[in-house]
Amino acid sequence: MIRPETEAELAGVIRDARRPFRIQGGGTRSVGGTGAGDVPDVLDMSGLSGVTFYDPGALTMVAQAGTPLAEIETVLAAEGQHLAFEPPDYRPLLGTTGEPTIGGVVAGNISGPRRVRAGACRDFMLGVRFVDGHGALIRNGGRVMKNVTGYDLVRLMTGSWGTLGVLTEVAFKVLPKPEAAACLKIYGLTGARAVGAMSRALGSPYEVTGAAHVPADAGNDPVTLIRIEGFAHSVTRRTERLKTLLTDAGEITVVTDPAEVRRQWRALGCAGRFHGDGGDVWRLSVPPSQAPGLVARMPEGTAVILDWGGGLIWASCRAGGDLRAHLGAFDGHAMLVRADDATRRALGTFQPEPPPLARISAGLRARFDPRGLLNPGITGGTEAME
């Protein structure tokens, strides 16, 4: 294990490296797995930690990559602000321990239920500093809201799972926490009717900040959840409007206790339903209206949760099964979030890309990390190693 404490030290470590690394924040989202071959050294980023800049009036924060997410959330909460993309905590789902870090969240573009309205982690990123596979320090973006100076490597780095460089510092936009929240619950809808109701809610001007559907299980009725957040006056009014809009969908109850609304959406964001169920967990990004059809095609015994109005399907399938092969071609992609190492090696964490895209991705990896040092094998291919 190598644990640099400065950017310069990290750059030196990478310049002098002879063996590949497995980059680790808090070790809580180890969904990448590794390819065959050398067991890589762990590059522990927890030594580069701390909020380096916070301007609540400009809605911006800068933090070193190894900063615990909890620390960031505490600092923001003291000013009544938060990360609007709502990064979910995967620890219970994956059975990992340790402290999630902001660098890990950014590297995985980890985004929760509010993504449907507010945007993903990548939409809140303003700037990055990282050390590439040559051992060079690169900066891109900055800490301002609008910036089109040069190419946007900020988004390229977000969600690159460490394969183009090791993040050392990230700058991002934060938002005020909403003053009030409410959640509409509609019981008994089929998947197709639920997606229809969610589309209507999301297509209304009431700025819905969460739309999810949990099908029936073990004696519980299916339930569709619609979240509204904002100023108290607005939440009250919009709740009523949405009830009217969705009146023909079914019987609607409303949760207004903020703690209860928070608990519900937190559980949804990390697929709480699948904790410890023994299945392999997949995350599919799809056009919402195609979600019911895809779910119907999944193997018998698959349990699902629909989030993002149907645009995100969480699926828990029999362990070892190849959901991608079973579904065949569809619009979107499927990521294997939880599985044992053998399954992960066999199926790959990420959906294989069509050849032209795979070639571009491999070209970028080859130029940013020519020696294949950074999280090799994490993307399923061996292109960076060759």
Next chain:
Amino acid sequence: MDLPEPDTLILSRKAEIVARLRGILPGDAVIDAEEEVRAYECDALTACRCPPLCVVLPSTTDQVAAVLRACHDMRVPVVPRGSGTSLAGGALPTADSVVLGVARMTEVLEINYDDRFIRVQAGRANLSVSGAVEEAGFFYAPDPSSQLACAIAGNIAMNSGGAHCLKYGVTTNNLLGVTLVTMAGEVISIGGAYPDAGGLDLLGVICGSEGQLGVVTEATLRILPRPEGARPVMIGFDDAETAGQCVANIIRSGVLPAAIEYMDRPCIEVVEAFSGAGYPMCEALLIVEVEGSESEIDDQFTRITRIARALRPAELRESRSAEESALIWMGRKSAFGAMGRINDYMCLDGTVPVSELPRTLRRIGELSAEYGLKVANVFHAGDGNMHPLILFDANAPGQLETCEALGAEILKLCVEVGGCLTGEHGVGVEKRDLMGAQFTDADMGAQMRVKDVFDPAWLLNPAKVFPLDKSRAHRLAAE
């Protein structure tokens, strides 16, 4: 502005190149007569002009691919062009280049209200994207001020913003997928009608790459339901500091205005003389627009005015009706036109952290006095995207040069206080040689590596974004 010396071999092969392109496209889609290509010699950065070798206007993705394959084959540079509204010279040709215009690619290909997206050909004008979904109560959020004319292709190339970015984000936050043709003529589809394309965020790096990575021929865009209503409140202050404080306090309070626009005294004076909007004469005027139902707007006005009154504004006027809203917006919307009537001007586009606005404005005032040219400020305060307008007389000898020097100083100032050279217009040729103020060689090198992957021969819009000596050195080192 330096452009590389044209390749004389290419110039001498003009007839052959044009003939090959005529073999691919219908007759009227290839323009090579000297007087006709002149229409493409510049974009909205009219100070820089250079007629291209010829112009092609394809109508389909396949035609674009065939043109690019041919140009790649013949090693001829290609300059992609949307509607030619770039303020940074993004579509400025070189004499040895083929301009590839997407102006004939304006079709709507698909609209889906359930999944909230529209798929269009990339030559379609920004405003007519919203126009296509208006009837159903939807709109496309990014709204650059050239939105009547500017094409989605150019919006994607420059990652365009607009007045409402504070709430709705810029192009990259509203782009779901593209069909991209590489310089080698390969057609690639990235992303689609689902959240977050898989793999590396190639969509993210293509957006804002100024037409240097590929030609976008189709785009899948997120559409949003229109808000129930919108009304502005106008707040005037006696000094820039307090106005800046007011902006920060509003943003912190949890109100998320759709827009916060800022005008300083020099701007107010010109605008008032032109439009008679009834603006108060003060040092700093804010127009804060919020959205929602009537009662929700009132609720937000209560919060905003409470914040503003605590700072003792010189003037505070809430719009109570559509007419009052129109009057408040009239002056702001006429600002650029009004300015153009009395002067030549150069419009800058740096962004600074919102908390640095007062300091930046003060320093711009000092620089303005030093250089002896008046600067008017009118900009999007909510996101710190400044648009200082340097007023000058193009006919007075030396004034353009003085203006450019002052502009460079102001942009460097923006970088110094933690901001950037360009917030929404792009680098193009205009800010190309200032890139070193913001980036190290390693920073630029990393960006150029991306170009190497998409366009190894550097044929696509090659003379833009990166200082010519830097791109030359980078390419030599790569060989």
